[in-house]
Amino acid sequence: MEIRTDLYLGDSKKMLKKLKDNSVDLVVTSPPYADQRKNTYGGIHPDKYVEWFLPISKELLRVLKPTGTFILNIKEKVVEGERSTYVMELIIAMRKQGWLWTEEFIWHKKNSYPGKWPNRFRDSWERLLQFNKSKQFHMYQEEVMVPMGDWAKNRLKNLSETDKKRDNSKVGSGFGKNISNWVNREKAYPTNVLHLATECSNKNHSAAFPEELPEWFIKLFTKEEDVVLDPFMGSGTTLLVANRMRRHSVGIDIVPEYYNMVREQLKPVALYILEPETLYEQTESDRRIAIR
Numbered sequence: 001m002e003i004r005t006d007l008y009l010g011d012s013k014k015m016l017k018k019l020k021d022n023s024v025d026l027v028v029t030s031p032p033y034a035d036q037r038k039n040t041y042g043g044i045h046p047d048k049y050v051e052w053f054l055p056i057s058k059e060l061l062r063v064l065k066p067t068g069t070f071i072l073n074i075k076e077k078v079v080e081g082e083r084s085t086y087v088m089e090l091i092i093a094m095r096k097q098g099w100l101w102t103e104e105f106i107w108h109k110k111n112s113y114p115g116k117w118p119n120r121f122r123d124s125w126e127r128l129l130q131f132n133k134s135k136q137f138h139m140y141q142e143e144v145m146v147p148m149g150d151w152a153k154n155r156l157k158n159l160s161e162t163d164k165k166r167d168n169s170k171v172g173s174g175f176g177k178n179i180s181n182w183v184n185r186e187k188a189y190p191t192n193v194l195h196l197a198t199e200c201s202n203k204n205h206s207a208a209f210p211e212e213l214p215e216w217f218i219k220l221f222t223k224e225e226d227v228v229l230d231p232f233m234g235s236g237t238t239l240l241v242a243n244r245m246r247r248h249s250v251g252i253d254i255v256p257e258y259y260n261m262v263r264e265q266l267k268p269v270a271l272y273i274l275e276p277e278t279l280y281e282q283t284e285s286d287r288r289i290a291i292r
């Protein structure tokens with residue numbers, strides 16, 4: 001089967017309305033953070049962030065399949081010496097909108113260089129919030145297993161009696177562990193912390209994320225020929241990786257320069273432009289055909 005890429009040039013708030021209900025398996029995206037990068041593609045005031053994002057997350061909820069997942073890469077900025085609270089407010093507002101807040105992964109930027117500010121240290125992590133539409137979402141955990149690592153060599157050499165039976169969590173979480181289960185295993189499940197370097201050599205975009213980031217979530221939440229959406233695609237990292245991994249992809253960006261850059265790289269099947277209310281399909285010869 002041919003793998004498809006669809007690109008949309010315009011505001012996600014409007015463009016997402018053109019996508020079908022329950023048509024996407026995974027959304028991975030990094031929207032503009034409040035007020036940052038004002039000079040490149042505009043910023044949203046921290047007090048207005050939730051109000052700005054909710055119409056977009058409402059559309060994402062509609063287009064996501066019940067088995068799908070939404071990964072939102074975001075971090076609150078510091079304003080006058082205090083962390084903003086818009087991410088927390090957004091989580092609460094999205095839950096009211098109907099989303100389940102299933103998990104929070106941390107992206108540890110392992111190559112952050114040291115620095116010091118009067119009242120804080122270098123910020124070297126970002127949130128990757130996982131939202132779902134239902135508890136029955138697809139998750140292919142075996143796809144992201146990691147080598148057991150050196151801890152296992154010592155820890156598993158001399159097992160105590162407790163290690164040989166299931167040891168239930170003392171806090172009543174329902175979790176338990178049986179250390180002896182890991183003897184002779186080569187791979188273990190990872191944690192919810194992703195240690196990835198930031199992308200330095202990336203593609204003419206000031207805020208591109210490393211390819212390993214969408215790659216990890218695409219492996220974990222999709223299989224071949226599923227559909228991956230990035231409504232703030234920027235340089236198209238999510239789409240490029242999805243394409244390489246034989247997933248269909250849909251990308252939206254408001255800046256023509258990024259749209260054209262991704263278009264050059266991926267030779268998409270379909271290109272869409274909304275001007276102002278009519279949706280045009282743009283052909284390879286740059287003609288526009290009104291479709292909706």
Ligand SMILES: C[S@@+](CC[C@H](N)C(=O)[O-])C[C@H]1O[C@@H](n2cnc3c(N)ncnc32)[C@H](O)[C@@H]1O
Nearest residue numbers: 011012041207208209232233234235237253254
């Ligand atoms: C943080 S960057 C994404 C970077 C991307 N993950 C990458 O690897 O290149 C956010 C992108 O959102 C785009 N953007 C901002 N507001 C938008 C909107 N309302 N609709 C669609 N795209 C928007 C910007 O042009 C920018 O490219």
